[in-house]
Amino acid sequence: MEIESVRVVRLSVPMSGSFGSAHHRDFTTMESVLVVLDTGDGVRGVGTADATPGYSVQTHDDIEASLRSEILPSLLGDPPAHPNGLLACLAQFETAPNAACAVEMAYLDAYCRRRGERLTDLLWGTTRRQLPLNGWVGIGDPGQMADDARSWKERGYESLKIKLSGEPIRDIERVRAVCKAVGDSVAVRADVNAGYTVDEAIRVARAVEDLPVVHLEQPVAKADLDGLARVTAATSTSIMADECIITPADALDVIRREAADRIKIKILRMGGVLRTRQVLDAAALAGVECVLGHGFGLTPATSAELQLAAAHDNVFGPVESVGPLKMTGEPFDSLTIEAGRATLPDGPGLGIELREGEDALDEYATSAWRITP
Ligand SMILES: [Mg+2]
Incomplete structure (x- = not known):
């Protein structure tokens, strides 16, 4: 696939409130690195790396630096003709997964658009056009969190995630x-x-065993896989691994060691x-369900994850890709999300359009640069 140019734009997107978790108590603006890939035959693909401070392995500065100095020069020097070629190209950049994600998303978007296919078609198809989404309640006092949960229910959500602070007694009250x-x-x-x-994790997990809790997510430090396995073995509450999975190999490690349910x-x-798809397939062989999604992502990443989820049976639903619900606006056509369900876009690729005109982007862009072969 001939690539004419790649534009990299730093975005700053205001959110509709402050979204607290154990990683960030005050989080009101979503930063992102947008990759816009233009092909020689006039097709455009978009991808974003929506890193979360204190959580993602790369900062936005890291992402931009790896795009500028390594990934994009390599991609443009020898543009891959197909997704397998892209995977081979990106395999050199495993230490820059967030930057690679944005590039892959933009490439696959353009690749599918040139073929007139949706991303789900590239992923062997799906009959699902709607997917339920998971609601999201930030840390607050128990009564306020209960009120937030009621409002998600009233809006049609049948599943939600609540964030806990790491204070066992208070957290049990919240749950x-x-x-x-x-x-x-x-x-x-x-x-x-x-x-x-x-010990705290085991205490909390056991204390909520009588409650309809679907799972307790990443209760212990990300480096402590043995500890996670001990918690999983010690309670009937299902335990889910999150932060301890930084790479696909980490996911395999958790599965192999039965460190989480x-x-x-x-x-x-x-x-x-595509790398996520490999993990989904490996987990399927092991009989392990996967929760797919992000807390803080923009519309392109949301479309990509929804389409991936729609094409896999072992995604434990609802999908957690609910970033767009937290943004006050984005420089993309929005996905249709109603009554707790997202409708997959009809268009080819991600099915998401970058709003035309520099003004639309200016509202959110803080810097931009372009690279050509
Ligand atoms: Mg999590």
């Missing part, structure tokens, strides 16, 4: 309050973001859609 408010009809996931010691994967961390 109890939310389950009491909506647990009869809404599946509740609880995410600790690595906030507990192993379920794993969380996201395209930004795995280095793109």
